[in-house]
Amino acid sequence: MQNVFAELTWRRLINQTTDDQHLPKWLNEKPRTVYAGFDPTADSLHVGHLMALMILRRFQQAGHRPIAVVGGATGMIGDPSGKSEERKLLSVETLNANVAGMEKQLRRFLDFDCGDRSALLVNNYDWMGRFGYLEFLRDIGKHFPVNVMLTKDSVKNRLDRDDAGLSYTEFSYMLLQAYDFVHLNAEFDCEIQVGGSDQWGNITAGIDLARRLRGVQLYGMTCPLLTKSDGSKMGKTESGALWLDPNKTSPYHFYQYWINLEDADVDKCLRFFTDLAEDRIRTVVAEHRAAPEKRSGQRTLAAELTRLVHGADGLRAAEKATEIFFGAEISDLDDGQLSAIFADVPSKELPRQRLEDEGLWIADALVEAGLAKSKGEARRTIEQGGAYVNNRRIESVETRLTAGDLASRSVMVLRSGKKRYALLRFAD
RNA sequence: GGGGGGUUUCCCGAGCGGUCAAAGGGGUCAGACUGUAAAUCUGAUGGCGUAGCCUUCGCAGGUUCGAAUCCUGCACCCCCCA
Numbered sequence: 001m002q003n004v005f006a007e008l009t010w011r012r013l014i015n016q017t018t019d020d021q022h023l024p025k026w027l028n029e030k031p032r033t034v035y036a037g038f039d040p041t042a043d044s045l046h047v048g049h050l051m052a053l054m055i056l057r058r059f060q061q062a063g064h065r066p067i068a069v070v071g072g073a074t075g076m077i078g079d080p081s082g083k084s085e086e087r088k089l090l091s092v093e094t095l096n097a098n099v100a101g102m103e104k105q106l107r108r109f110l111d112f113d114c115g116d117r118s119a120l121l122v123n124n125y126d127w128m129g130r131f132g133y134l135e136f137l138r139d140i141g142k143h144f145p146v147n148v149m150l151t152k153d154s155v156k157n158r159l160d161r162d163d164a165g166l167s168y169t170e171f172s173y174m175l176l177q178a179y180d181f182v183h184l185n186a187e188f189d190c191e192i193q194v195g196g197s198d199q200w201g202n203i204t205a206g207i208d209l210a211r212r213l214r215g216v217q218l219y220g221m222t223c224p225l226l227t228k229s230d231g232s233k234m235g236k237t238e239s240g241a242l243w244l245d246p247n248k249t250s251p252y253h254f255y256q257y258w259i260n261l262e263d264a265d266v267d268k269c270l271r272f273f274t275d276l277a278e279d280r281i282r283t284v285v286a287e288h289r290a291a292p293e294k295r296s297g298q299r300t301l302a303a304e305l306t307r308l309v310h311g312a313d314g315l316r317a318a319e320k321a322t323e324i325f326f327g328a329e330i331s332d333l334d335d336g337q338l339s340a341i342f343a344d345v346p347s348k349e350l351p352r353q354r355l356e357d358e359g360l361w362i363a364d365a366l367v368e369a370g371l372a373k374s375k376g377e378a379r380r381t382i383e384q385g386g387a388y389v390n391n392r393r394i395e396s397v398e399t400r401l402t403a404g405d406l407a408s409r410s411v412m413v414l415r416s417g418k419k420r421y422a423l424l425r426f427a428d
Numbered sequence: 429g430g431g432g433g434g435u436u437u438c439c440c441g442a443g444c445g446g447u448c449a450a451a452g453g454g455g456u457c458a459g460a461c462u463g464u465a466a467a468u469c470u471g472a473u474g475g476c477g478u479a480g481c482c483u484u485c486g487c488a489g490g491u492u493c494g495a496a497u498c499c500u501g502c503a504c505c506c507c508c509c510a
Contacts, residue, residue, distance in 0.1 A: 260464065293463035326464065361477080377457075380472055386458040397477090417458060 004062035011271040015197045018220040033190040034059045035067040040075045043101035044245035047235025065117045070099045072125030080170040081154035081198040143212045152201035174205045181206030192219040229264035251310040255318035258302035266297035274304040330390040335408045347423035359400035369414045369422035388415040
């Protein structure tokens, strides 16, 4: 049994608990069962889920048993917490697909095969789906005074707004989550729930319900919201959320997000998201402060987190891609590796025959690849020294490309400027 | 209904018979610098294998050796008077 409370404290993962006095001791007494919920709003987890996930992970590492609950039922309703508008309902098929996608990813963070403290993965649809409406109102609804519900932040905030209402459906959300906690307590002896700070109301609702229905005392703990030093949301890119699914966000982009993190957020993220020990983090941060231009903090963070989410192979791919995207000459790579590295880069297929005889004029190649709108533009780029083939600068507008300029069997990597890439594939 | 002003290249905006592919600014694209940031500086910015040619200045005609620039008609926008 390790002291998980102390661990979470130095990692600054505790925002609020239902019992600061007794919780640390209570957690050290014996292995406890802890749960966190994940709403299946998409077919992949994203960085926003990472906080709760890492907390479960640390509980397990300390010797406790984590339960990840995917909200097949609650996801059908939509949690109003932290949301400014009524959400649209997802179809049952979408929900099922989403639940399946998230399950796969959860396995990376939690150990599902280690004896007593093996993680559990459950779907609340399995117990909520069977409930009849009348039954639910009699057995559960009866215990929720509306005046108490109305004081919850998630409800109050929505009612205070002039531009968004709150449907009866979403209003009922907290009853479902409260019942989840009670069910998990009865079924798995789960006694503590963790979640983001916006989950406080839902968690305490569950604790109240458990006391009334079962006469037991449960606990709750929230972590801080994940925001950047400038106040914006962490894990948001111009193209949307930062997903954990490599098909939605490539390991390279995932890695790059952390490499580009503000200096001010590095310490915090190392504590939140890596398994590194406290003194190691202190060392990394100290080194980083001494020479911020080296980005050693970001590098450590990016490497640790990418390895955790995408595995050692994913990290290697991301590092290789980084090296190449920042100008390393391209050589010794085959078609498959290049396709993987440049997965998000536009590509165009041309007949191999274009490389024969005279070869392919470099300006035509840039236009074909979409890096220039006209040959004139291509010509200018070349004249200004901004055109590259396989990351080698093209010196002359007269350059013609032949089979010898292929980076691999059939791929040629074109680049305009610092980082606009495109591939040309030459089919037989 | 009457009078006046406008419509320019991706955007704003100059041009008011040839030296206009059209000033200037913004944007964009390159280059330098840099910590994969911002700022700054430099260059480029209709098309075409380009000492040249072709297409652009609301639309259609016309005057002229020559029109973004002058004339006529049409369309749309703005302002003033009624």
